Amino acid sequence: MPEIRVQNLVKQFGEQRALDDVSFAVEEGEFFTLLGPSGCGKSTTLMSIAGFQQPEAGLIAVGDETFFDASRKVAVPAELRNLGIVFQSYAVWPHMTVFDNLAFPLKVRKLKRAAIRSRVLEVLELVEMTPYETRYPHQLSGGQQQRVALARALVYSPSVLLLDEPFSNLDAKLRERARAWVKELQHRLGLTTIFVTHDQDEALSMSDRVAVMSAGEVQQIGTPEDVYRRPANRFVAEFVGRVNLIEGIAARIGGGGSVEVEVAGSPLRLTVSTGHGASGHVTVAVRPEAVTLMPFDDTSVNGINTWDAEVGTVAFLGDHYEYEVNAGHVPLTVQSSRLVPGDRIKVHIPPGACAVVE
Amino acid sequence: MTTTPYEQTFPRPRRSLVPAWALQWATWLVVVTLIVGPFIPLIYASLRDRPLYEPGGVLTTQPYRDLFGDGAFWHAWANTLVFAALTTLIAVIGGALVAILCTRTDLAGRRAFGRLILLPILLPSLGMVLGWIVVWGPGGYLTSMFSDRLHLPTLAIDTIPGMALVEASRLLPIAFLTCQAALSRADSSLEDAARSAGARPLRVLFNITIPMLRPALLNAGTLIFTLSIAALGIPLLLGTSNNIIFVSSYLYNTWTNASTPDPGSVSAGAVMMLAVATLLLLLRNRLLGAEARFVSVGGKSGRQALLRLRRWRWPLAGLLTFYLVFTTLVPVLGLAAMSFVVVLTPLVAPWELLTSAHWHVLWEDDAFRRSIQNSAVIAVVGAVATTAFVALATLVAHRSGFRFRRTLPFLMLYPRATPGIIIGIGFFWAYLLTGAFGDSMRDSIWGIMLAFCVRNLPLAYIVMYPTLARIGEELDRAGRAAGAGWWRTSRTIVLPLLKPAIFASFILLFVEIINDYDPAVFLVKPGTEVMGATMLSQFIQGTVGPVSALAMVQVVITVVVLAIGAKVFKIGVTGGERGA
Numbered sequence A: 001m002p003e004i005r006v007q008n009l010v011k012q013f014g015e016q017r018a019l020d021d022v023s024f025a026v027e028e029g030e031f032f033t034l035l036g037p038s039g040c041g042k043s044t045t046l047m048s049i050a051g052f053q054q055p056e057a058g059l060i061a062v063g064d065e066t067f068f069d070a071s072r073k074v075a076v077p078a079e080l081r082n083l084g085i086v087f088q089s090y091a092v093w094p095h096m097t098v099f100d101n102l103a104f105p106l107k108v109r110k111l112k113r114a115a116i117r118s119r120v121l122e123v124l125e126l127v128e129m130t131p132y133e134t135r136y137p138h139q140l141s142g143g144q145q146q147r148v149a150l151a152r153a154l155v156y157s158p159s160v161l162l163l164d165e166p167f168s169n170l171d172a173k174l175r176e177r178a179r180a181w182v183k184e185l186q187h188r189l190g191l192t193t194i195f196v197t198h199d200q201d202e203a204l205s206m207s208d209r210v211a212v213m214s215a216g217e218v219q220q221i222g223t224p225e226d227v228y229r230r231p232a233n234r235f236v237a238e239f240v241g242r243v244n245l246i247e248g249i250a251a252r253i254g255g256g257g258s259v260e261v262e263v264a265g266s267p268l269r270l271t272v273s274t275g276h277g278a279s280g281h282v283t284v285a286v287r288p289e290a291v292t293l294m295p296f297d298d299t300s301v302n303g304i305n306t307w308d309a310e311v312g313t314v315a316f317l318g319d320h321y322e323y324e325v326n327a328g329h330v331p332l333t334v335q336s337s338r339l340v341p342g343d344r345i346k347v348h349i350p351p352g353a354c355a356v357v358e
Numbered sequence B: 001m002t003t004t005p006y007e008q009t010f011p012r013p014r015r016s017l018v019p020a021w022a023l024q025w026a027t028w029l030v031v032v033t034l035i036v037g038p039f040i041p042l043i044y045a046s047l048r049d050r051p052l053y054e055p056g057g058v059l060t061t062q063p064y065r066d067l068f069g070d071g072a073f074w075h076a077w078a079n080t081l082v083f084a085a086l087t088t089l090i091a092v093i094g095g096a097l098v099a100i101l102c103t104r105t106d107l108a109g110r111r112a113f114g115r116l117i118l119l120p121i122l123l124p125s126l127g128m129v130l131g132w133i134v135v136w137g138p139g140g141y142l143t144s145m146f147s148d149r150l151h152l153p154t155l156a157i158d159t160i161p162g163m164a165l166v167e168a169s170r171l172l173p174i175a176f177l178t179c180q181a182a183l184s185r186a187d188s189s190l191e192d193a194a195r196s197a198g199a200r201p202l203r204v205l206f207n208i209t210i211p212m213l214r215p216a217l218l219n220a221g222t223l224i225f226t227l228s229i230a231a232l233g234i235p236l237l238l239g240t241s242n243n244i245i246f247v248s249s250y251l252y253n254t255w256t257n258a259s260t261p262d263p264g265s266v267s268a269g270a271v272m273m274l275a276v277a278t279l280l281l282l283l284r285n286r287l288l289g290a291e292a293r294f295v296s297v298g299g300k301s302g303r304q305a306l307l308r309l310r311r312w313r314w315p316l317a318g319l320l321t322f323y324l325v326f327t328t329l330v331p332v333l334g335l336a337a338m339s340f341v342v343v344l345t346p347l348v349a350p351w352e353l354l355t356s357a358h359w360h361v362l363w364e365d366d367a368f369r370r371s372i373q374n375s376a377v378i379a380v381v382g383a384v385a386t387t388a389f390v391a392l393a394t395l396v397a398h399r400s401g402f403r404f405r406r407t408l409p410f411l412m413l414y415p416r417a418t419p420g421i422i423i424g425i426g427f428f429w430a431y432l433l434t435g436a437f438g439d440s441m442r443d444s445i446w447g448i449m450l451a452f453c454v455r456n457l458p459l460a461y462i463v464m465y466p467t468l469a470r471i472g473e474e475l476d477r478a479g480r481a482a483g484a485g486w487w488r489t490s491r492t493i494v495l496p497l498l499k500p501a502i503f504a505s506f507i508l509l510f511v512e513i514i515n516d517y518d519p520a521v522f523l524v525k526p527g528t529e530v531m532g533a534t535m536l537s538q539f540i541q542g543t544v545g546p547v548s549a550l551a552m553v554q555v556v557i558t559v560v561v562l563a564i565g566a567k568v569f570k571i572g573v574t575g576g577e578r579g580a
Helices: A042-050 A098-108 A115-124 A142-154 A171-189 A200-206 A223-231 A234-239 B019-034 B041-045 B062-068 B073-102 B110-116 B127-134 B141-149 B159-185 B187-198 B201-229 B235-244 B247-257 B264-294 B310-338 B355-366 B366-398 B405-416 B420-433 B435-442 B444-471 B473-481 B486-497 B498-513 B529-540 B546-568 B574-578
Strands: A004-013 A015-025 A031-035 A057-062 A065-069 A084-086 A161-164 A191-198 A209-214 A217-222 A246-252 A259-263 A267-271 A280-286 A291-297 A306-316 A321-327 A329-336 A344-348 A354-356
Touching: A004 A042, A015 A042, A015 A057, A015 A209, A015 B073, A031 A042, A031 A171, A031 A200, A031 B141, A042 B062, A042 B546, A084 A142, A084 B473, A115 A142, A142 A217, A142 B473, A171 A200, A171 A354, A200 A223, A209 A223, A217 A223, A217 A234, A234 A246, A234 A280, A246 A267, A246 A329, A246 B141, A259 A280, A259 B310, A267 A354, A280 B073, A291 A329, A306 A329, A321 A344, A354 B073, B019 B366, B019 B405, B019 B444, B041 B264, B041 B420, B062 B073, B062 B264, B073 B110, B073 B159, B073 B201, B073 B235, B110 B187, B110 B310, B127 B141, B127 B159, B127 B235, B127 B310, B127 B498, B127 B529, B127 B546, B141 B310, B159 B201, B159 B235, B187 B201, B201 B264, B235 B247, B235 B529, B247 B264, B247 B420, B264 B405, B264 B420, B310 B546, B355 B366, B355 B546, B366 B405, B366 B444, B366 B486, B366 B498, B366 B529, B366 B546, B405 B444, B420 B435, B420 B444, B435 B444, B444 B498, B473 B486, B486 B498, B498 B529, B498 B546, B529 B546
Parallel strands: A031 A191, A031 A209, A084 A161, A161 A191
Antiparallel strands: A004 A015, A004 A057, A057 A065, A209 A217, A246 A259, A246 A280, A259 A267, A280 A354, A291 A344, A306 A321, A306 A344, A321 A329
């Protein structure tokens, strides 16, 4: 039932347009992520869905219930939307015990005492917090508070779960465990979830689909693989992971949609296998780990997209080496699992790893 | 296999019976009625050729022409402005110095001084003026001792500079609090950076610390200037005998001595004072906005390197002690002594003149006894009611989607800028015009209570707002998301978290209301007397002993209640004034 539809949201903060025609749909049971830098409108979108902010235009619906429709002046108050939400600060009420925090939404729903008790204990068990029932929030660690916040959002079986940067206050180790745990729980319960984050690792590792946002607009919606491998534009390429951007002129259309690009300011040519008939001035995105490095005298790979390069700096980063190389005035960052000797080397860019972003 | 807990469904939350918007509208309307309401009849009264209670009458600017044609009125303005400027100068410089000494140096006993320096603003203001008069006034105890016996020059507190000194000693804590807040909030690494660049501590003080205080000084200065223009007790009790008239005492005298009661020119003068106070408040709002650019981000207080005073450590502490003894302890002791002797004179040892007669008056004389009873009832009921209402209005102002919420902070701070005597005149006219309701208010203590509550309501907001701002908004959003409406969320989540500020507000309001007097001077009648108004009228008639005893009652209640408040609720007075 809970398919979330967000259509043409517009929200203005004074002169600034916080949301500019934002639309997307979330399938039942899907883990959908809004990813973007701060100020991109992702939290405004989430708060509009939750009912804490009112857009000037657009429509928000969950299942067959319309929560917000500017054209018909419908705006269901936040408390009647029946959504579960976990805030960045967790917002666990400090003057109530863990039990009372979880019992509150059920009291509001006028459940009997016994029913409240059994349900709270059931959900506490689900989040593995049973022993902490009588504790106050200040007696809990950050990770435990987060579990309480999640339990409180789940206790009344909301139709949709909204997560607003819930991991940003945890330290790095705990964050990874919490991510895996939340993802597992979401999957097990089949919860339709909208997740807001500025952390691309989090977005890629947890989501079924990701919407990348910038300046109040949705830039691209796709699976994590899509947005990483086939970024729709320069912003997505740069924001999701690191990227080399190579500028040039699309010169010749090859077979199977491939395009040959004359690299600007250099005699090099770059073949892109999925150019989609690009023409004129183009920017090509190449991920650092997609580039392969070979010794200068290696002849095993030949021909297309294999360039001579001078090594600038090499940094050892534990599980890989990071090269800054210069291939005929084209600076490239390359991530290599092995050390390639010599000041002059060869680089190879697989045509399939190139994406035209402009 | 057991079902996953998620398959269970629950009833959906329902709409609450009383919609939030109804409550929010009601709150807003009450605020507007109480704060703007009394000024409408005041302005109306200033534009009529006869008092409002007389039938007929036409709109006219005659009251303004009468007023502006009176040279004494302009003379009173000149006196008032000189007085206010001098008061501001003394209080701001003094407050800033004490704040720097207490927060940035290793002054001996700096923490204790930081608390004691606040006493003058909390002690009953009228009582303290009486204390000053008993000790330092013309014919006062120490005045006669020094000038008549020792032939030394003394402080003439019945001159404008003298009155400014008395008023400044009361208002200095405002400058102190503002500067202290600014200093403890400022990032000490700014000062550390100057030290690293090679500046000596004293140079850092003058080139970094004091310039950073500039917005705080301007802000405190504007507030002190506004408050001192409104002073009534000082010009009435100290200035009148010396024929120094201020605007407030001009209005008071015109009202009480007029051949036709309640002349329109008094309302015209009140409107003019109100306009000046409003302009000053608007100016202050702009200054507060400009202050943001001096706020340094990410300050960690508490680990600042203190400026070492070395051999000045103790002498400066001595100087500060002398100041406190001189301005606070001596007037209070003077009052206490006065209340126990027949006459306070250096010619006869006080113990030979001991009497308890003044204290007997407090319960034997009806007016005195009723004053104490009425003040106690008004203070308790008024403090409870105002605190509860302001808590609600503060929630509407800062935690609701109410359409006009942004007007509430300005409205709630407005009475702070309004002279008490003008609030009194405003309510006087408002009660006259509201028929049976107004009559019942005028004939009971509740009319005076309402005026006192409105006058002191800004303090409740100033205490509660900073605490509310620290309660994360996500806490109430979580309540809304859980299915609770605005009022239920406010009641079960926000208000419980606001409890410390609510208690602090109650204590502060109780003390302020029990000591308040100027809004009541035109409202009291036999039967509805309150302590401050009784003290003022009796002292003017020359009843010194029992008035001193009554003032001591105020002082003792104030100190006891504040001590209980500090102990039980752990209320620390912080830079709350800043929010004003």
